[in-house]
Amino acid sequence: MPNYRRLYRPGGCWFFTVNLADRQATLLTDHIDLLRDAMRETNSRFPFHIDAIVILPDHIHTIWTLPEGHHDFSVRWRRIKALFSKRMPKTEWIAPNRRSRGERGIWQRRFWEQLIEDDDAYDRCVDYIYFNPVAHGYVQTIAEWPHSSFHRDRRIEEHELSEIRQRVEAMHDAKFGERGEV
Numbered sequence: 042m043p044n045y046r047r048l049y050r051p052g053g054c055w056f057f058t059v060n061l062a063d064r065q066a067t068l069l070t071d072h073i074d075l076l077r078d079a080m081r082e083t084n085s086r087f088p089f090h091i092d093a094i095v096i097l098p099d100h101i102h103t104i105w106t107l108p109e110g111h112h113d114f115s116v117r118w119r120r121i122k123a124l125f126s127k128r129m130p131k132t133e134w135i136a137p138n139r140r141s142r143g144e145r146g147i148w149q150r151r152f153w154e155q156l157i158e159d160d161d162a163y164d165r166c167v168d169y170i171y172f173n174p175v176a177h178g179y180v181q182t183i184a185e186w187p188h189s190s191f192h193r194d195r196r197i198e199e200h201e202l203s204e205i206r207q208r209v210e211a212m213h214d215a216k217f218g219e220r221g222e223v
């Protein structure tokens with residue numbers, strides 16, 4: 042097993058899935074620098090540590106460790122979404138109820154969050170994140186997807202890559218906030 046878990050801090054680690062409203066959209070990878078800027082700017086005001094992240098064209102999966110006593114992840118996501126949206130041209134469809142409030146229609150309003158309860162759950166979430174571009178069919182191997190913290194993760198050895206696939210494929214009923222999950 043890769044040694045992901047030395048980063049796990051009980052009560053402080055969260056898994057998130059954040060989707061764009063339009064599942065056909067590719068804004069996140071098309072404008073990855075703007076997304077990075079939005080996260081960096083948010084982080085400077087409301088700190089969070091990104092343990093792992095993958096950016097897909099229309100959604101994000103990530104694990105954050107939040108500072109002790111500062112677990113308001115909603116304020117952070119709200120800010121990231123707002124900063125990113127502000128810099129996008131207004132071409133998206135906006136639902137009337139959102140439009141009347143001056144909101145944009147780029148992101149899904151809600152996001153999926155899950156407190157990571159133990160070391161094993163932490164490992165599963167990291168595996169899931171790294172394997173996700175393959176699971177969605179964008180690439181054949183984990184290393185081919187550029188927008189993943191996999192590339193800076195020194196916890197993983199080359200020979201462990203096939204084990205990640207096996208472990209993720211064995212997570213039959215696990216839910217990670219993907220569209221269409223029931």
Ligand code: NI
Binds near residue numbers: 100102173177
């Ligand atoms: Ni996904």
